[in-house]
Amino acid sequence: MKRYFNFTLIAAILLTFLSQSSCKKGWLDVNYNPQQLTDNVVTPDLLLPPLLLECAALPPDFEILSMWLGYWAAPTLGTNQSLTNYTDVVTGSIASSSVPILEQKSADLGQEFYLGIAKVVRALMWSRCVDKLNFVPYTEAYNPAILHPKYDNGQPIYDDLIKQLTEASGLIKNADVTKNLKITISDIMFHGDKTKWLQFINTLKLRLLIHQANRPDRAAYIAAEIQVIKDQGSGFLPMGVEGAVNPGWIISTAVNPYFGLYSSHNIRGGARGDIYTGITSPDMAHANEYGLNMLKSDNDPRIGFIYSSTDNVKPASGAEPFPQPAPSNFRGSRFGLSFSSFQYPYQNRVYLSAVGGSRNIDVVTPASSGIIKGNNMDSWIITSVENAFLQAEAVFRGWLPGDAEQAYQTAIKASFRWLNLGGNAATPALSDAVFNAWYSSQVNNQRVNWTTAPDKYKLIMYQKYIGLNGIDPIETWTDYRRNGRFPDVPVSADPTRIANTVPIRFMYTPREILTNMVEIKKLGEINAFTDKIWWMP
Incomplete structure (x- = not known):
């Protein structure tokens, strides 16, 4: 019996690729119907x-x-919702079923570059499943004989994912690119660049090792893998250099x-929303007073790049549900707080700060700055910001050679560059100059200055928290959990x-509980507030 796979996304990408002249030839025969793809004819x-x-x-x-x-x-979120009161927030436990298909097809065809990338994808997807749930059906998920x-x-x-990444390095390093058909086109991240893939693998490995860094019993294992x-x-x-994809x-x-x-x-278009509450994803992408006030308190010039200034200026006499420090054109909300729109008419989207770069509605240019840089910007997997902070922590811990203070400053510079504070991405020295001026002005600030800070590790983590704002909250959540709930973010204001x-x-998810109840029951009663992910100390 033929097995048909869900190629809706492939079809969408195909349309995107074929709409660009540079990709009209060589990627896919325009007469080929992706709906007819089966396990017999699909290629890596x-x-x-x-x-x-x-990913x-x-x-x-x-x-x-x-x-x-x-x-x-x-x-406009309100109260008494699972998001705000922490009740039964769910996620799936299984990575894409296309992963083993790519692995098998690549192996069958002797296309080792594709096979190496497939193992990287496996590590990316399954590590995120573990980071969210801890217990996931890794070894048996793809076996059709096991219901x-x-x-x-x-x-x-x-441990297996680290092993898969080591194998991926060897496969990619030794791959004959000419045997990996269309790799420069279908690889929408590095376009068949071996060196970048090997560097990305090492960066991903470092991420997974950093996750377990606060487990003393893992020290010897980590040291061995760092040596690898x-x-x-x-x-x-x-x-x-970003670990990011762009199909066009x-x-x-x-x-x-x-x-x-x-x-x-x-x-x-492209937003999602809740049909019951009417709340959309752009509603959610507005400043939390906590993150916003961190930037205000340090006079951090990234404030206008991580968040946008308000579309409308609130009248000075307008009522506030809670104090909002200056500058007044950057305002936030309090997560979980319910308030009367009649009493507080200026606590809505146009009077609150959206995600940084929201006004960049055209294509990306060297002048584009903020988190949103344009409608055709890359979609990131691991940013240069996270990469730099991973290395800064590794240097601080003595895993990698280098000066810890310099690595720390380099990580913040990476954030300034990524947000393009200098106004010209082609000249990153402009963003460095903004950082240098600000850092010099914060000589007595223990939340910024290396020499002044009493706890260097917490300083790195504090600035990493800021650097990943709007970029990767899942990694921030991992840091928060492995570091004993640091920084001390406020809980929801929902009573x-x-x-x-x-x-x-x-x-x-309810569906997973229903379809795999026997196995889930073996895990015992699950508590979202006390059941640790394995890498937590």
Whole structure:
């Protein structure tokens, strides 16, 4: 019997690729019907692009964690909702079923570059599943003969993923590019650049090792794997090089998903919403007072790049539900707080700060700055910001050679560059100059200055928290949990919340509980506030 796979996303990417003249030839025969693809004829070059896009996807988790972690707060969210009171917030436990298909097809065809990338995708997707749920059905999920797969503990899964990444390095390094058909086109991240893939693998490895850094019993394992990275020899992605994908976003076909979901000035579509509450994803992508006030308190010049100034200026006499420090053109909401729009008429979208760069509604240019840089910007998987902070922590811990203070400053510079504070992405020294001027002015600020700060590790984590604002709340959540709930983000203001701490894991979906109840019951009673992910100390 033929097995048909869901190629809706492949078809969408195909349309995007074929709409650009540079990709009309060589990627896919325009007369080929993707709906007829079966396991007998599908090839790695068709499977890879949608999988890479899925690695950069923005599930509802992104919005949930952005609000839980103090970055965003929807002004109209209200109270007594699962998001605000922490009840039964769920996520899926299984990575895309296309992963083993890509692995098998690549192996069968002797296309080792594709096989190596497939293993990287496996590590990206499954590590995120573990980070959210800890117990996931890794070893049996893809076996069609097993209807009720068992749930594996996160630690052996992580160990296997690290092993898969080591194998991926060898496959990619030794691959004959000419045998990996259309790799420069279907690889929508690095276009068949071996060096960048090897550096990305090392960067991803470092992420997974950093996650478990606060487990003393993992020290010897980590040291051995750090040595593997050093011996591999490619290093990490250089400063300014992003682990990001772009199939060719264009307005006539599809805009960048982040732009579509979160730009408050987007008129091109792509947002999602709740049909019951009427709240949309752009509503959610507005400033939380906590994250906003951190930037205000340090006179941080990134404030106008992580957040946007308000569309309308609130009258000075307008009522406030809580104090809002200057400057008055940057205002936030309090997550979980319910208020009367009659009493507080200026606590709505046009009087609150949206995500940074929301006014960039055209294509990306060197002058584009902020988080949203345009409707065709890249979709990131691992940014240069996270990469730099991972290395800064590794240097601080003595895992990598280098000066810890310099690595710390380099990480913040990476944030300034990524947001393009200098106004010309082609000249990153302009952003460096903005950083240098600000850093020099903060000589007595223990939240910024290395010499002044009493706890260097917390300083790195504090600035990493700021650097990932609006970029990757899932990694921030991981840092928050592995570091004993640091920084101390406020809990939801919803009086119906069921706990006074932010959850440390998600719950399984009702569908998964229904279809795999026997195996889930074996895990015992699950508590979202006390059941740790394996890498938590």
